[in-house]
Amino acid sequence: MNSIIHYIPDLDPIPLPAPVWLLKFLLLLGFVLHLIPMNIMLGGLILTGISYYRKSDFHTGLVRRMSKMIPVVVALTITMGIAPLLFLQVLYGQYFYSSSIILAFPWLSVIILVMAAYYLVYIHSFRYKKLSHSSKTAIGWTAAILFAIVGFIYSNEMTLMLTPEKWGAKYFPDPSGLTLNLGEPTLFFRYLHFLVGALAVAAFFIACVGLSDKREKWFSSKAIKYGAGWFTRFTLVQYLVGILWLIALPADKMMLFMGKDIAGTVLLFLGIILSLGAIMMLNKASQSESPKTLVFSSGIALLATLIFMAIMRDILRNAYIAPHTAMENIPSFFQASTIIPFIVLLLVALGIIYWMMRKFLTMKAKT
Amino acid sequence: MNFPVWDLGIAPGLLIAIVATLHVFVSHFAIGTGLFLVLTERKAYRDDDKDLLAFLKRHSLIFILFSVVFGAITGVGIWFVIGLINPSATSSLIHAFVFGWAIEWVFFIVEIIAGLIYYYSWERLERRTHLIIGWIYFVSAWLSLVVINGIVTFMLTPGGWLENQNFWSGFFNPTYFPSLVSRTFLSLALAGIYALLTASFQEKREFRLKITRYAGKWVIINLLLFGLSLLWYWKVFPDRIIEAAQGAIPITQSMVGWVYIFFLALILVTLTVSILLPRLNRAPVAILVMLLSLGLFGATEWVRESLRKPYGIYNYIYINGIFPDQIPEINRNGVLLWANWVSEEAKSVRSPDTTGYEIFRTECMNCHSLSGYMNVGRYIEGWDQQYLYETLGRLDVLRGRMPPFAGTDEERYHVVSYLTGFTGEPRDYDTGKEVYDDRCGNCHTIGRYRDIIPVTSDFSQSELKEEIIPMLHEMNEDMPPFTAGEEAAEKLAKYLSELSDTEGQDE
Numbered sequence: 114m115n116s117i118i119h120y121i122p123d124l125d126p127i128p129l130p131a132p133v134w135l136l137k138f139l140l141l142l143g144f145v146l147h148l149i150p151m152n153i154m155l156g157g158l159i160l161t162g163i164s165y166y167r168k169s170d171f172h173t174g175l176v177r178r179m180s181k182m183i184p185v186v187v188a189l190t191i192t193m194g195i196a197p198l199l200f201l202q203v204l205y206g207q208y209f210y211s212s213s214i215i216l217a218f219p220w221l222s223v224i225i226l227v228m229a230a231y232y233l234v235y236i237h238s239f240r241y242k243k244l245s246h247s248s249k250t251a252i253g254w255t256a257a258i259l260f261a262i263v264g265f266i267y268s269n270e271m272t273l274m275l276t277p278e279k280w281g282a283k284y285f286p287d288p289s290g291l292t293l294n295l296g297e298p299t300l301f302f303r304y305l306h307f308l309v310g311a312l313a314v315a316a317f318f319i320a321c322v323g324l325s326d327k328r329e330k331w332f333s334s335k336a337i338k339y340g341a342g343w344f345t346r347f348t349l350v351q352y353l354v355g356i357l358w359l360i361a362l363p364a365d366k367m368m369l370f371m372g373k374d375i376a377g378t379v380l381l382f383l384g385i386i387l388s389l390g391a392i393m394m395l396n397k398a399s400q401s402e403s404p405k406t407l408v409f410s411s412g413i414a415l416l417a418t419l420i421f422m423a424i425m426r427d428i429l430r431n432a433y434i435a436p437h438t439a440m441e442n443i444p445s446f447f448q449a450s451t452i453i454p455f456i457v458l459l460l461v462a463l464g465i466i467y468w469m470m471r472k473f474l475t476m477k478a479k480t
Numbered sequence: 481m482n483f484p485v486w487d488l489g490i491a492p493g494l495l496i497a498i499v500a501t502l503h504v505f506v507s508h509f510a511i512g513t514g515l516f517l518v519l520t521e522r523k524a525y526r527d528d529d530k531d532l533l534a535f536l537k538r539h540s541l542i543f544i545l546f547s548v549v550f551g552a553i554t555g556v557g558i559w560f561v562i563g564l565i566n567p568s569a570t571s572s573l574i575h576a577f578v579f580g581w582a583i584e585w586v587f588f589i590v591e592i593i594a595g596l597i598y599y600y601s602w603e604r605l606e607r608r609t610h611l612i613i614g615w616i617y618f619v620s621a622w623l624s625l626v627v628i629n630g631i632v633t634f635m636l637t638p639g640g641w642l643e644n645q646n647f648w649s650g651f652f653n654p655t656y657f658p659s660l661v662s663r664t665f666l667s668l669a670l671a672g673i674y675a676l677l678t679a680s681f682q683e684k685r686e687f688r689l690k691i692t693r694y695a696g697k698w699v700i701i702n703l704l705l706f707g708l709s710l711l712w713y714w715k716v717f718p719d720r721i722i723e724a725a726q727g728a729i730p731i732t733q734s735m736v737g738w739v740y741i742f743f744l745a746l747i748l749v750t751l752t753v754s755i756l757l758p759r760l761n762r763a764p765v766a767i768l769v770m771l772l773s774l775g776l777f778g779a780t781e782w783v784r785e786s787l788r789k790p791y792g793i794y795n796y797i798y799i800n801g802i803f804p805d806q807i808p809e810i811n812r813n814g815v816l817l818w819a820n821w822v823s824e825e826a827k828s829v830r831s832p833d834t835t836g837y838e839i840f841r842t843e844c845m846n847c848h849s850l851s852g853y854m855n856v857g858r859y860i861e862g863w864d865q866q867y868l869y870e871t872l873g874r875l876d877v878l879r880g881r882m883p884p885f886a887g888t889d890e891e892r893y894h895v896v897s898y899l900t901g902f903t904g905e906p907r908d909y910d911t912g913k914e915v916y917d918d919r920c921g922n923c924h925t926i927g928r929y930r931d932i933i934p935v936t937s938d939f940s941q942s943e944l945k946e947e948i949i950p951m952l953h954e955m956n957e958d959m960p961p962f963t964a965g966e967e968a969a970e971k972l973a974k975y976l977s978e979l980s981d982t983e984g985q986d987e
Contacts, residue, residue: 122482122567122820126803127575127645139582185596191552192592195585198559202571203578210483210567217486217564224557231549280484285823288487288841290564451579451647455586462586466593469613473597476604 129445143196150189156315158257165250212274217290230259268304269294275433302358316343341399384421483567491854492565503554510547512671514618568801569792584627590620662709672698680766696754727928742776789881798883815887836898862907870960912975937980945973
C-alpha cells in the first residue's frame with residue numbers, strides 16, 4: 114500500500130442500490146438542471162449589477178424584470194442542486210466527505226452565505242419601489258458577490274476531492290477545517306470557466322426574457338440585441354479561459370480531450386461547434402423580425418453544449434478517480450422497489466408542475 | 481474512522497442539534513401551515529370574509545420567506561453538517577436510502593413550486609384553482625415528511641433492516657407510524673402557533689380576537705393529540721432505549737424533563753392567551769408562545785437524538801464510524817493500523833501529543849471537545865492515571881453511553897497519557913457524596929437505573945470500606961478498581977450506608 118491510497122476511505126459496505134451508470138446519469142441530469150438556473154442567478158445578478166450604472170430606459174426595465182425573477186431562480190437553483198448533491202454523495206462519498214471535512218469551515222459557510230444572499234434578493238425584489246437606487250445597487254452586488262464566493266468554495270471542494278494525494282498534507286498540520294485548496298493549479302481557470310459561463314448563459318436568458326415580453330415591443334428587441342451581444346462576447350472569452358484551463362490540467366488529463374479519449378475529444382469539438390452555432394443564430398435573431406425560431410434553435414445548441422461540458426467534466430473526474438477506485442466494479446444491484454416509484458412519481462410531479470405553471474402563466478394580471 | 485475527523489473546537493453534537501432543531505422546527509411549521517392556509521381560505525370564501533383573506537395573504541408571504549428560504553437551506557444545511565461530523569453514518573444512510581431521498585426531492589420540488597405559485601397568485605387565479613394549488617402544496621409537503629420520517633426513525637430503530645438490508649424493512653421500522661402521527665400533529669399545532677403570531681399584529685381589535693381564538697383552538701387540539709401520540713411512540717421503543725430515557729443516560733433524562741415542562745407550559749400559556757383572555761395576544765406574548773414551542777421541539781429532538789447513543793444507526797454503526805463487529809479485530813491489531821486518518825508521525829513517534837491525541841480524535845471527538853460543552857477535561861478533573869486507564873477500558877458501561885475504546889492496551893495508554901494533560905491536581909474529596917458522584921455515579925444512580933442502594937444496603941459501613949469498595953473490580957469486571965485512597969473510601973462507605981438507612985426509613 115503506498116501512502117497516497119492510504120488516506121482514501123474504504124468503500125461503504127452497503128452496495129449501491131442502482132447500477133453506476135444509472136446513478137451517473139441521474140447525477141449528470143441533476144447537475145445540468147442545477148447549472149442552468151445557477152448560471153442565470155449568478156450571471157444575472159452580475160449583469161443586473163452592471164446595468165445599475167447605465168441609466169437608459171432599457172437598463173432600468175431590465176433591472177426591474179430581473180429583480181422580480183431572481184428570487185424564483187434562486188429557489189430553483191437550490192431545489193435542483195439537491196439531487197446532484199445526493200447522487201454525488203452516493204457515488205463518490207469516500208472522496209467527497211473527506212475533502213469537505215478538510216475544508217469544513219468554508220464548506221459549511223456555504224449555507225450561511227446562500228441564506229444571506231437569498232434574503233437579499235428577496236429584499237431587493239419585494240422592496241423594489243421603496244429602496245433607493247444606491248441601496249438596490251449595494252444589495253444586488255452583495256448578493257452577487259456572496260453567490261460568487263459560494264461558487265468559489267464549490268470549486269475548491271470539487272478539485273480537492275479529486276486529489277487525495279494532497280489530503281494528508283492539508284489535514285494533519287491543521288485538522289480544524291480552516292483551509293482552502295488555493296494551491297491547486299487548475300482552480301483559478303476552472304472557477305473562471307464557470308463564472309464566464311454563467312455570464313454567457315445569463316446573457317442568453319436576457320434574450321429569452323426579451324423574446325417572451327409581448328407587452329413592450331421596444332424592450333423586447335433591445336433585450337434580444339443586448340443578450341446576443343453579451344452572449345457573443347462572453348462565449349468568446351470563454352474559449353480562451355477554456356483553453357487556459359485545459360493547459361493548466363496535468364498533461365495526461367489534458368490529453369483526454371486532445372485525442373487520447375475519443376468521447377472527450379469529440380465532445381469538446383462538438384461543444385465548440387455548437388456554441389459557435391448558438392452565437393451565430395442568436396446574432397441573426399437579434400436582427401430578425403420574427404426571432405422566435407432562431408432564439409429557440411440557438412437555445413437548443415447552447416443546451417447541448419452545456420450537456421457536453423457536463424459530460425466532459427465527468428470524464429475528467431473519472432480520470433482523477435480511476436487510479437484509486439474502479440467505479441465500474443463497485444457492487445450494486447437494481448432496487449426496483451424504489452427506483453420505479455421514483456420515476457413514476459417524478460413523471461406525475463412533472464405533470465402537476467406543468468398544470469400549475471399553465472394556470473400561473475395564463476392568470477389575469479394584477480388588479 | 482474511515483474519514484478524517486473535524487476538530488472544530490466545540491462539541492460537534494451541539495452544531496448538529498442547532499441546525500437540526502431550527503430546520504425541523506421550520507419545516508414542520510411549513511407543513512402544518514399548508515393545511516391551515518387552505519382550510520382557512522375555504523372558510524373565508526364561504527363567509528365572504530375580506531379581512532380574513534387579506535390576513536391570509538400576508539400570512540402566506542412570511543410563510544414563503546420562512547419555509548421556502550429558511551426551511552430549504554437549513555435542510556441542505558443538515559446534510560452538510562452530518563456529512564462533516566458523521567460521515568460514515570451519513571454514507572450508510574445515503575447508500576441505504578438514496579432513492580428515498582430522491583423521492584423526497586420530487587415532493588420537495590412540487591412543494592416549492594406550488595408554494596411560490598400559491599403566494600404569487602392570490603386574487604389572480606380563480607378561487608377554486610388557488611385552493612387546489614394550496615392543497616397540492618400541503619399534500620406534497622406532508623408527503624416529504626412521510627418519506628423523511630422513514631429515514632429519521634430508521635436511525636433509532638432500524639428493525640428488520642439489520643438482518644436483510646431491505647429498504648422497506650428499514651423504512652417501515654417499529655417507530656415509523658407513531659413518529660409520523662406525532663410529527664403530523666405537532667406540525668399542525670405549530671401552524672396554529674404561527675397564526676397566533678401573525679394575528680397578534682392585526683390592527684382591528686375584533687378581528688384580532690377572532691383569529692386568536694380560532695388559532696388557539698387549532699393549537700390546543702393538536703397539542704393534545706400530539707401528547708397522546710407521544711405515549712404511543714413511547715410504547716414501541718425497545719427496552720434499552722426506554723432505560724436510557726429513565727436514567728441510563730443523564731442528558732436524555734434531563735431532556736425528557738424539559739419535554740414535560742415545555743409541553744405543559746405551552747398548553748397553559750396558549751389556553752390563557754387565546755381562549756380565556758384573547759386580548760392578551762400581542763406580539764411579545766405570541767413570540768413567547770413561539771419560543772416555548774421551539775423549546776418543546778428542541779427538547780423532543782434532543783431526546784430522540786440522545787436515545788440513539790452511542791450509535792449513528794442503532795446496532796449497526798457507532799457514532800465514531802466504527803462498526804461494532806470490527807472491535808475485536810481493532811483490539812487485536814491496533815487502531816493505528818486500522819484507522820485511515822492517523823499521521824505517519826503518530827504511528828512512528830508514539831508520543832501522547834501526537835499518538836494519544838490522534839487516537840482520541842479518531843475515536844472520541846465525534847462527541848467530545850476539548851473545551852466548552854462536552855469538554856472531556858470537565859469529566860476527568862482530578863482523576864489519577866490508573867483510574868483513567870481503567871475507565872477507558874469500560875467506556876461502554878458508563879452512563880454516557882459511549883462506544884467501547886477500540887485498540888490495544890498500549891494505544892489506550894497513549895490516550896490516557898494525552899488525557900492526563902487535562903486532569904490537573906489529584907482531587908481531595910470533602911464529602912462522601914462527592915466521592916460517589918465522581919467514582920460511582922458515572923455508572924450507578926440512586927433509585928433508578930443500576931440502583932446503588934440494593935447492591936450496597938446489605939453491608940455495614942466497615943464491610944463496605946474494608947471488603948466491598950477495595951474489591952469492586954473483582955466482584956464485577958465492569959467496575960474499575962477504587963483508586964481514590966483510604967480516606968475517600970471511608971467517606972464513601974459512610975455516605976453509602978447512610979443512603980441505605982434513609983432509604984430504609986422511607987419504606
